Amino acid sequence: xxxxxxIYEPKPGSPIEVDREFYDRLSRETASRAPVERFTVPxxxxxxxxxxxxxxxxxVAVEGPQVADLNVWNLANPRERFWAxxxxxxxxxxxxxxxxxWSCLPYLRPMLTxxxxxxxxxxxxxxxxxxxLLGTRCDxxxxxxxxxxxxxxxxxxxxxxxxxxxxLTELDVHDVLNVFQVTGLTVDDRYFVKASPAKQGDFLExxxxxxxxCAISTCPHGDLSVQMWGDDAGDPxxxxxxxxxxxxxxxxxxxxxxxxxxxxxxxGDHGLRRx
Ligand SMILES: [Zn+2]
Numbered sequence: 001x002x003x004x005x006x007i008y009e010p011k012p013g014s015p016i017e018v019d020r021e022f023y024d025r026l027s028r029e030t031a032s033r034a035p036v037e038r039f040t041v042p043x044x045x046x047x048x049x050x051x052x053x054x055x056x057x058x059x060v061a062v063e064g065p066q067v068a069d070l071n072v073w074n075l076a077n078p079r080e081r082f083w084a085x086x087x088x089x090x091x092x093x094x095x096x097x098x099x100x101x102w103s104c105l106p107y108l109r110p111m112l113t114x115x116x117x118x119x120x121x122x123x124x125x126x127x128x129x130x131x132x133l134l135g136t137r138c139d140x141x142x143x144x145x146x147x148x149x150x151x152x153x154x155x156x157x158x159x160x161x162x163x164x165x166x167x168l169t170e171l172d173v174h175d176v177l178n179v180f181q182v183t184g185l186t187v188d189d190r191y192f193v194k195a196s197p198a199k200q201g202d203f204l205e206x207x208x209x210x211x212x213x214c215a216i217s218t219c220p221h222g223d224l225s226v227q228m229w230g231d232d233a234g235d236p237x238x239x240x241x242x243x244x245x246x247x248x249x250x251x252x253x254x255x256x257x258x259x260x261x262x263x264x265x266x267x268g269d270h271g272l273r274r275x
Contacts, residue, residue: 008090015261016090018098018113026056026207026254027097027115033248041068041218043240044153046162048215050075051208051247053260056115058203059179059216060244065196065223068179068216068243069137069155071163072101072111075211078168080107080263084133084175094129094183096120100209101177108264111212116205121182121197128184128194131204135183135191136175138221138228151220158217166213179204179216181224195225210260218243 010017036055040062041047051057059068074080083104091099096117100110121130139156143149159173180202182194221228222239 015110016100018100020098022258023098023113023115023207026250027205029251029254032251032254036247036249038244038246040242040244041216042242043218043222044158044220046155046158046160046215046217047245048162048166048213049245049247051206051212051214052249053208053210054252054255054258055208055247055249056205057208057214057245057247058116058205060203060246061180061198061200061241062244063241064200065180065198065225065239066241066243067181067196067219067221067224069159069176069219070179071159071174071176071215073168073172073213074103074107074111075213078166078172078213080104080111081172081174082111082177083108084136084177087177088133092129093132093134094121094123095131095133095177101206103263104174106264106266109261110209112206112208114204115207116203118202119180119197119204124182124184126184126186126192126194128182128192130180130182130197132178132181132183134185135178135181135193137173137178137217138219153220155217155219158220159215162215162217163213168213178219181219193224196223198223216243216245 072082080103083102087102097114099114101112103111119130137155140154143151160170180196180198222236225239226234226236
């Protein structure tokens, strides 16, 4: 049997291997950051907010474990949005510090770079990791199919309501990064979840490489400690908590040498161009 082979092994200077010194300095120098905005997202709701290129934001477990489903768009062009599947291939299925969130085709550039992760879960004995790209958002269609109920507070719906003020719709919601969510695959290759390990004050921190619109849902399944489907399913309402979002502007001196990335310069036109 052939040995496993990592498919996107970065070459020196590759955009999937970041300048760690630059991002370390950014993440260390917190005292000089200027506050931009901070707010709380109540349980079982959603909220969208813009972040300018060069700013930093955190998603904070302000009261303890709670999963957040994150979507990201280019603020000026919502067709350019986070591409979860490619990010999983370029980095890993559970992202952490120095990993980046990439945009979809035909753009393909880093939208966000992770500059801080207080969870540092690594891989556990079951092969699980935290901050999940294996799965996606919960949605009312699957709820109806499996439980027969009409439920309007799924992450998909929370994101739909969150982005409505930005004139985006359900069709703009896409596959998410499940922040603070521990997942893996069983030995027979089935998706599993575990209770979120986040403690009060834990955060995941991002640097905005371009102007973005972000949105999170505070998942109605809370910290995922209660079984959602099947005979031993319970009501996870008591495990639902708010999340905090904090946006700050770092000292411009720290950004010296950094340039907001351009979209892909592939101009091959897929072989369609004639002559
Ligand atoms: Zn959810």
